[in-house]
Amino acid sequence: MCLANKHQTTVPSAAEKIALTCSKLGEQKIIFHKDGNSAHVHTKIMETFPALENGGGYDILRSSEGRTKTLMEIPIPSSGYSVAYLRSVLGQAKGYLRPIQKSINLEKVGGCQNKVDSIKVNCLNCQLAIPMNEIKQHQANCQKESLETDETIPSIDLTLAPGASTSNCTEKQMKLFLL
């Protein structure tokens, strides 16, 4: 999993995980050669998380033992992170990559909004095919328009309709006037 925030010190929350996954930074399985050196590890990491390219290097962290959410920084050896080294320090734990110099701008990387254009559903109101990730927004606009046209007709009816309400109105106005 690749973190976006260079200051992050804890396991990402569920919401953060979703945001990271949307930006292709979330959990990924990276398969390394058993005897891969640090150059191999670096290449694989960059292939998996291209957004990390602009981070100015990365730390590797791991979840700590017990229930704490604090991440533990894995010190980088002079020869770099090799596969054998990572295996020994990570064990079964998940590894977290964290940019060193610059946080990754999730908006720039592109969140879920830009991704789902293949699945379209029909708007029940206007029958247009709308990408499913935009249907909520469309529905809001689409229904607003139909509500507006629905409302204009009865509102005219009301003003034209009963004479009683108009006289009530003037009565109130007169009372106020007298007080």
Ligand SMILES: [Zn+2]
């Ligand atoms: Zn519509």
